[in-house]
Amino acid sequence: MKHKVIPESFYTRPEVLTIARELLGKTLVSYSNGQLTSGIIIETEAYNGIVDKASHAYGDRRTKRTETMYKSGGIAYIYLCYGIHSLFNVVTNIAEIPHAVLIRGIYPKTGQTVMSSRIGREVNNKAGVGPGRVTRLLGLTYADDGEDLIHGKKVWIEENGLIIPDSAINVTPRIGVAYAAEDSFLPYRFQIDAKVIRL
DNA sequence: CGGCCGATCCACT
């Protein structure tokens, strides 16, 4: 059971909120530039497809960029934000239904020396908090958009045996989506409560 | 084409 790559059946399920919640505590691994790095997922946000005003795919907006989300679950949707940051999402649900889960934070595990050189400073417990920091620590960019998380060799997610009880999860509205009007208040953000779980 | 702005981060005050 330990260190097993999460299978396609985990991602292709229709309940994006469930997947966002269950990704907490899993290990996000990357093998980039010949360097292995990993971290425990501690914060996620669900993006509920064409009915979600906060989603890039709201209103069934199919563009070159959003096309990645329309593919079958189990690949990465990585895009450039603010011209500087690459944000990493997991595509979920079956093909043609553009659901995704944004990974907003990881707890650094493997390869902290590599991570340190990537960000040009010491890696501490907070170094992976923030969606732009996740990709930076892992050496991923929007050029890695569409990477296969199941059969791929560059980035994947592993089961590690860690159990996160509901009592250790904070559920709140998503960050930075004020433009989404009423949908900006939806409780689609999940994070491990650091006061309950010590990693 | 031109212009606006974003699922952010960091340095600085």
Place this chain on the structure above:
DNA sequence: GTGGATCGGCCGA
């Protein structure tokens, strides 16, 4: 607490 960085996506003309 605030503002600058930095550029692709998207929309309207």
